Amino acid sequence: MTESLRDIKREYEGEEDRPLASYLRVLTVYGGAVSVLLAAAKLAGRRAPEKISPMDILLMGLFTHRLSRTIAKDPVTSPIRAPFTRFDGVSGPAELREKVRSDGSGVRHALGELLTCPFCLSQWVATGYAAGMVFSPKVTRMAGATMAAVAVSDWLQLAYTRLMKAASE
Structure with a gap:
């Protein structure tokens, strides 16, 4: 292949400025974290459930679902996102809309995209949950039950609000 990485990047981006190298760094951190978790499990004699x-x-x-949305959208977790994003309004009940900082480039931009996207965060959160099932399944199930209750409560709150709105119309 005679195409350089710079040529590939330019061809991929077109008119957009995409931090491909920074995405690769974020993916490397994810892969490294998974590798460390696997090595730690092996050293500790822990195995995945049969x-x-x-x-x-x-x-x-x-x-x-719930933790990804909490990290990506909740007002209380906005200090985690603030170095990478700018407030852009409210997107729904108890959820914020934020934009990745335009002055951010490289890893800062890539992390801004990751931290504002519940779909993107899901892989990271699910991996953490899976690791919890290997190292501490009882505590992990309790955390799972807690966040499941919060998710169900959220859906009930939304349904209640819709019912009340429909009743008043």
């Missing part, structure tokens, strides 16, 4: 029950999958899914 079977994962439907209830564990449900808890993991609800936990991942």
